Amino acid sequence: MAEVSVRKLIKRFGQFEVVHGIDFDVTDGEFMVLVGPSGCGKSTTLRMIAGLETVSDGEISINGELVNDVPPRDRDIAMVFQDYALYPHMSVKQNLGFGLKMRDMPRAKIEEAVQRTADILQIRELLDRKPKQLSGGQRQRVAIGRAIAREPQLFLFDEPLSNLDAKLRVEMRTQIKRLHIAFNATSIYVTHDQTEAMTLADRIVVLRGGVIEQVGTPDQLYNHPVNRFVAGFIGSPTMNFIDAELAESAGEASIVFNDGQTLPLTAAQRQSYASHKGQKVLFGVRPEHLTNVFTAENRGGAGLVPIEIPVEIVEPLGADTLVFSKLGGSEIVSRVAGSADLRPGTRIPVHVDMSRTHLFDPETGVRLTAT
Amino acid sequence: MTEGVATANAALRTRRRPRWRISEHPYIWVAPLTLLLLATYVYPAVEVVRFSFTNATLLNPEYEYTLRSYQALQRNTSLGGLLWITFLFVFASVVFQLLLGLLIALALNRGVNRNLPGVSVVRIVILSSWIVPGVAAGIVWQLIFSEASYGFLNSLLRDVGLPPVKWLSRPDIAIWSAVIANIWRGTAFSMILLYAGLVIIPKSLYEAAAVDGASAWRQFWYVTLPQLRPILLINTILISIFTLNTFDLILALTGGGPGRATEVLSLYAYNLVFRNFDLANGSVIAVVLLAISVVFTFFYIRLLPKENET
Incomplete structure (x- = not known):
């Protein structure tokens, strides 16, 4: 010992x-x-x-x-x-x-x-x-x-x-x-x-x-x-990173991507990121939090935001399937249900579990937290 | 145009290939080297064996076949002494060449691992002793051992107030002088072989041994020596054969003297043929040497790793 x-x-x-x-x-x-x-x-x-x-x-x-x-x-x-x-x-x-x-x-x-x-x-x-x-x-x-x-x-x-x-x-x-x-x-x-x-x-x-x-x-x-x-x-496939801005949208603090698409923040996030409003940020979301699967953990959670993503490449792993796609102008991977019949060129509805996403400073790479 | 060249090349290839393909005509490819080896190795060896069954001398071109030389060998009273001198010379040379070669190889290896400067210079200096021809080495060592006023070793002894040593004129000392000269000349060969063996021992074995609690000495005993074993054995046999056949160095150093104190078998064979012009009896001694070498070679082949072993 x-x-x-x-x-x-x-x-x-x-x-x-x-x-x-x-x-x-x-x-x-x-x-x-x-x-x-x-x-x-x-x-x-x-x-x-x-x-x-x-x-x-x-x-x-x-x-x-x-x-x-x-x-x-x-x-x-x-x-x-x-x-x-x-x-x-x-x-x-x-x-x-x-x-x-x-x-x-x-x-x-x-x-x-x-x-x-x-x-x-x-x-x-x-x-x-x-x-x-x-x-x-x-x-x-x-x-x-x-x-x-x-x-x-x-x-x-x-x-x-x-x-x-x-x-x-x-x-x-x-x-x-x-x-x-x-x-x-x-x-x-x-x-x-x-x-x-x-x-x-x-x-x-x-x-x-x-x-x-x-x-x-x-x-x-x-x-x-x-x-x-x-x-x-840490994590595989690796976390998706998307350039964005922490902005006001329809009266609420939101993530606004370069192509104009927005994702609303959770109440907790609005509070923690209050001091960063208007700042350019790097939005990070893991493939497993960009999914069409409901788990015991995320079901009924406040942070689930439904979106649609275009299917570009499909990698079936059996238990689940990796979908290579685009979001906010960046290449992303999402992990969806294994049984889904997916064809490139179609669009698929998924939800982003906002409570599991992160914001990073695009310059220093440091994760933004309440200050 | 390139197309034309390509066709020409293709034509050339199809014309030549069947005749020269090595898998179909191996003998054509092997022939030059076979002829060279036959002419330079096999023919002289066969001739030596043939002459040993004759009464040939260098003075008379005519000879007849006889077993007299072999009968003479049985009656030769000096043979025992010659064999003893040869054994001493070979045994002492091999033991010390191995020991010194291993020590220098270990030191060099350590030097390389620690990035010490001058390692390659040391290697070249040591190797240079190996490429010096035997006769030249004999002359150099004669100057070192010389009992005249310019003798190197004795003047050193004189400087520190010690009496001179009769390096070359006392029979019981002269043989060791010959051994020392031969060790000096042959150590580089062992050093190179053993160094090559040391380099390929994986470093992680030493690290594992260090972590396992082995001291430097135990690492040498339990990792280095067992890993070097095959090379040590092959090295021993090779330098045994080399030393057995060494006569040029002794010829230049002592000429076999004083008396016959440093006359090894190979020198005896040389003396018989080129001093006494006795081709037949010289050949018999050469056959004896050949037989001893064959025994060593047999062990050598046994010890070489077989191809299916890795």
């Missing part, structure tokens, strides 16, 4: 600074995911926590102890690598037991831990094989097993699922989640895949260009993104 604290962490490679002084805390037993596009510094940050990269400036503490200069082997951590990094010349059994052997555990203890781990991950029948005789999914299991066999205080995952095919990735994702629920060990997990981040995390750190955009629970990031980047990064 461990708490991790990262303070003003900076990483430079020569003259080139890739992590620009970030702060976050991981509480005991928490599953923290670092997510962001490639080159955002998430892996570098994880490798600094592991001790595989030196810290250029700032502090990393584990359980209150500064570990900047502690070598990896003395940090009591385990790490799962993207390419698995299994020792090719060792059997699965030796791979699982290696960390214990390096800590000079007695042979019987190692054997016991290896068997227990193999049972948990259901890889008992693979124990005598070499890594090259395993499939990708089996290698990944062994890599995770190598980490849990030692029962470290902190687990680090560096994009562990990105080399697996889609089906296996979902399977392993569930497996990792199950393991976390069972052991409740503090974990830091790096991925570029926002779905992985949302499904696994207790909390998420969204990174871009070496700075933190937002730290929060999946729910906070999804429902209350602090800026346009986080709003667009």
Whole structure:
């Protein structure tokens, strides 16, 4: 069990600074995911926590102890690598037991831990094989097993699922989640895949260009993104953004798109956005809030505004259908009922759940809130 | 116009293709290299074996076939000593070339990983010792070991107040002088092979080992050495064969002396043929060398990774 604290962490490679002084805390037993596009510094940050990269400036503490200069082997951590990094010349059994052997555990203890781990991950029948005789999914299991066999205080995952095919990735994702629920060990997990981040995390750190955009629970990031980047990064398909103006229309504060179409604001929104009246804004609405489906959540809600959109491209997913369309002069995607028989060129009635929409400052990208 | 060219090209292709397609006429393609190898490798080897069954000398163009040279080999009382000298020379050279080659390769690899300047200069300097011809290396080392007033090592010893060493004139020291010169010359080869082996070991293995709690020494023992194992074995066999066949360096350094203290098998064969003009007996020794090399080669082939293994 461990708490991790990262303070003003900076990483430079020569003259080139890739992590620009970030702060976050991981509480005991928490599953923290670092997510962001490639080159955002998430892996570098994880490798600094592991001790595989030196810290250029700032502090990393584990359980209150500064570990900047502690070598990896003395940090009591385990790490799962993207390419698995299994020792090719060792059997699965030796791979699982290696960390214990390096800590000079007695042979019987190692054997016991290896068997227990193999049972948990259901890889008992693979124990005598070499890594090259395993499939990708089996290698990944062994890599995770190598980490849990030692029962470290902190687990680090560096994009562990990105080399697996889609089906296996979902399977392993569930497996990792199950393991976390069972052991409740503090974990830091790096991925570029926002779905992985949302499904696994207790909390998420969204990174871009070496700075933190937002730290929060999946729910906070999804429902209350602090800026346009986080709003667009979390959620799939991504949020629709439409240029608009916060204007008066028929005596009420409304969203007015460039083509003149208007959407009335809810009472709550009128209040919060009062100080921004007349301002140019970026209107953000997720595809699932631009739909013809009524849910328990939105049924009878005050913010439902019926509109009609032209159907341009239809992508049926089975359970629901993505409709590529235009609204207020911008390209948009909406998520409608799967059974709808849609033909390009026709128009389809949908409703906008205004209570779930956001307004962003078109210059800074910051989400507008009550001021 | 382009159309005309295209047709001409097409015509050329259809005319040529059937005759030269490698899948249909492989022998035409293989023939030049086969002939070259036959002429330069197989023919001399066959000739050596043939001459070993004769009484040929370089002084008389006529000879007849006989087994006398092989019978002489059985009665040769100096053979035991020659084999012992050869074994010492090969064994010591191989062990130290491997050790030094590995040390330098590790240092170079570390240097490259840390972006240290001058790594390529070091590599070139070390490699240059390998491309020096054996005879030239022998002469250079003769100057270094020389017991005359200009001898490099002895003048160093004199400067620090130590007595001179009879590097080349004492039989029990001369063999080690020859070994040292040969180690100097052959280490670069091992270094290059092992360096190539080190470079391809994935970095993440070391990172995983570091996180797993392995110290630098244990990382070397549990990751580097096992990963290098196939290359170490092949390297050992290759340099064993090279060293077994080395005579140019010893010829220039000691000429096999003092007495016969540094006369290895290959030098003995050379002396028999070109000093005693005894082609037949020299060929017999060459056949013995060939047999030993074949045994090494057999192991080498066994150790090479098979094509269906990855």
